[in-house]
Amino acid sequence: MKILSYDCFSGISGDMNLGAMIDLGVDSNYLIRELEKLKLEGWELDITRDQRHGISGTKVTVRQTRHEHAHRHLSDIIKILDESTLGDKTKELSKKIFTRIAVAEAAVHGTTVEKIHFHEVGAVDSIIDVTGAAICYNALNIDEVHTSEVELGSGFVLCDHGKLPVPAPATAEIIIGLPVRKGGVDFEATTPTGAAILATLVTNTDPDLKIRVEKTAYGVGQKDNTDIPNLLRVFIGETDTVEGQGHKSVHMECNIDDMNPEFFEYISDRLFSAGISDVYLSNIIMKKGRPGVVLNVICEPEKTDVARNIIFTESTTLGIRSSEFRKDTLSRKFETLNSIYGNVTIKRSFYKEKEVSCKPEYNECRKIATEKGIPVKEVYNNIMAELTREKT
Secondary structure, rough: EEEEEEEOOOOOHHHHHHHHHHHHHHHHOHHHHHHHHHHHEEEEEEEEEEEEEOOOOOOOOOEEOOOOOOOOEHHHHHHHHOOOOHHHHHHHHHHHHHHHHHHHHHHOOOOOOOOOEOOHHHHHHHHHHHHHHHHHHHHHHOOOEOOOOEEEEEEEEEOOEEEOOOOOOOHHOOOOOOOOOOOOOEOOOOHHHHHHHHHHHEEEEEOOOEEEEEEEEEOOOOOOOOOOOEEEEEEEEEEOOOOEEEEEEEEEEEEEOOOOOOHHHHHHHHHHHOOOEEEEEEEEEEEHHHEEEEEEEEEOHHHHHHOOOOOHHOOOOOEEEEEEEEEEEOOEEEEEEEOOOOEEEEEEEEEEEEEEEEEHHHHHHHHHHHHOOOHHHHHHHOOOOOOOOHHH
């Protein structure tokens, strides 16, 4: 599998991430062209080579070319993304990152996601940072994302709400489930934007993960710290073998028989937005013949605290059963097929380097069916027929 590995020894911010991705090989002109599809005015990317402690890397600064005082809601940012001409995969990933920030902000301020209005994160530069992260991730065609311990920093940071302790409260919510450390530097090393990018992308935090490194790259931070180089280091490489794509997972479940069933959709959405792998419901008959539902959650071990918090605060359950197990997955590869309906994303799955399945992404089939007013099964079957002809 193709692995993107983050080494956050001096934290991570949105602009450090963009610098690291360009340093890794993402074409800066391509990135700018894609970002222009947002149809946002008043920004430009300043991309330069720079050094920290003699280590050379790429420094990216998102400069605002005109003053704005916009406190956008999540719905405003989603509207910007929906009205853009970006690809669907980039739109969806960008929304996931912003939703993660909104959920954290709502928890900190004791309100709902819908009422949260972004301050710094709603500004043009943060929108560019987050959307740019999604563009770069999709351009690299990564199978898995790994991270080391993430340095949070120390001290205080000044923001719209005044002086706050590091990590900022929103960051502290977002990094739940990630391996972190604190106090390595005397400033805010990891920002809410950087934390949300990591928390959304990362699929593996195993410190013993073994990869064959193909390239190392550096994103240069804005500060020049005298003690530790203010850099974000990233590696790209492959795992030693395609076989045995196994890792530890946790199954969490609880019985519920006294909750409005309409709440299950909201709880599932919150869990998926928090990076949970799978959520599903099972109907059961409980004691005294009462019908009930089992809420099942499958997640990585580092996500259990996040899942537990959502389940206990959003549902009516009084207890959760948890068990650890090994999860084996097929190696996957995403490609673009120029079909009769235009470009469609195809997912190919492999076992022991042999392709065992190939199918179009359902969401894209559904979008085509809706736009053309035809059954989704017709779209799906026609694309599958093209894939079959391609093989023969």
